[in-house]
Amino acid sequence: MVKRGIFAPLLVVLLAFSVLAQSEKASDILPDYIEMDIRTSRLDELADWCRRLGLSDAGSRDELAGRLRDYFGIASSQVASDAQSARSITIESAQSTEYFTLETVNESYARLSGSVLITLMDGDTIHKLKAEEVLFNRTRNILNAKGSVE
Incomplete structure (x- = not known):
């Protein structure tokens, strides 16, 4: 017991x-x-x-x-791919550009209009974008295109 x-x-x-x-x-x-x-x-x-x-x-x-x-509380990752560090956007052509900020949401934008041609480099990959107008949210890195988008 x-x-x-x-x-x-x-x-x-x-x-x-x-x-x-x-x-x-x-x-x-x-x-x-x-x-x-x-x-x-x-x-x-x-x-x-x-x-x-x-x-x-x-x-x-x-x-x-x-x-x-x-x-x-995670230590910053030292792992960064070469592709992520080699991203860029180049404006090849646009008839007009406008930069503005929406104060209510604290976001900055770039509006490109008139035969817009943009080259996006993502590592070794190249993307070309043609449109009549492109709106780029610079704060969130969001790109919107309209009008004869290719």
């Missing part, structure tokens, strides 16, 4: 340690999963994620990713 009295509490303690050890392992893995989500998310997904957490959803992909890493 004495052996059973000692065995039951000992079993409970061992099970408790087992559960605690598993939960610690899960908490060690969680930042890796969050980092993987951050690295594989598109700009609009990162902006939505920031918005849901009450963070600013304005900025480039890198700025949003940094904001999320700060929020979750």
Whole structure:
């Protein structure tokens, strides 16, 4: 009877340690999963994620990713692909350009109109965009085109 009295509490303690050890392992893995989500998310997904957490959803992909890493206490990722660091937009032609800011949402824009031709470089990939008008949200890095878009 004495052996059973000692065995039951000992079993409970061992099970408790087992559960605690598993939960610690899960908490060690969680930042890796969050980092993987951050690295594989598109700009609009990162902006939505920031918005849901009450963070600013304005900025480039890198700025949003940094904001999320700060929020979750994850060290900044040193992994940056060459393709991401080699992105650029070149305005080849446009009859007029206009730069403005919408104060109510604190976003800056560039409007290009009249036979617009833009070259987008994404690493080794080149994209050409032709349109009558292009509106570029510089804060969110969103490009909208209309009128004879090619």
